[in-house]
Amino acid sequence: MARARHAGALAHAAQGVGYAPEDRRLVPEFSVEDNIVLPALALRLPAAERGRWLDEVYALLPQLKTMRKRPGGVSGGQGKMVALGRALMVARTALLLDEPFQGFAPALALDYARTLGELRRSRPDLAILVTESTPALLDAIVGEALQIEHGAIT
Structure with missing residues (x-):
């Protein structure tokens, strides 16, 4: 089961889809930078491209x-930032963010939202799909918002 999930994630990354899960899924034994470059290494991207x-x-x-250089077992908001950086290493066509603001203090959530807004401005060709239970935080990045309640779009 886990092997199939990892194969699917690798296939999505190869298609240019970056994913930052709600639970971050960082490798605590790796450094922050190692966690960030991990999907690019898995895809065997050339060193020059990884560097860019x-x-x-x-x-x-x-x-x-x-x-x-810190260990990758960072907590809370820092872990969310590392997961975003890791997703961006392969996100050429789409970026999927699952509850990106969960666990942030309000000021950090606003900073994270500003970062996503800057990403949207600098990479207008990148589709950013976000699941979020506090939609007001998405004002800086959304082009279109859909609300789903009990499995139906409202």
Whole structure:
């Protein structure tokens, strides 16, 4: 089961889909930077391309660059930022974010929302799909919002 899930994730990454799950799924034994580049390594992207994408991640999320040598078992909002950076390493066509604001203090949630807004402005060709239970936080990034209640779009 786990092998099939990982094969599916690799296939999606190969298609340019980056995914930041709600629970982050970081490898605590790896550094922050190792966690970020992991999907690019799994796809065997050339070092020059990995470097370019890592530079872009650090430009968008400069706090990750200062944390890059820390162990990957970071908590809360920092872990969400690392998961976003990891997803961005392969997100060429789409970025899927599952409850990206969960666990953030209000000020950090607004900062994260501003980061996503900057991403939307800098990469208008990137589809960003977000599941979020606090939709007001998405104002800076949404082009279209759909609300789903009990399995139906309302």
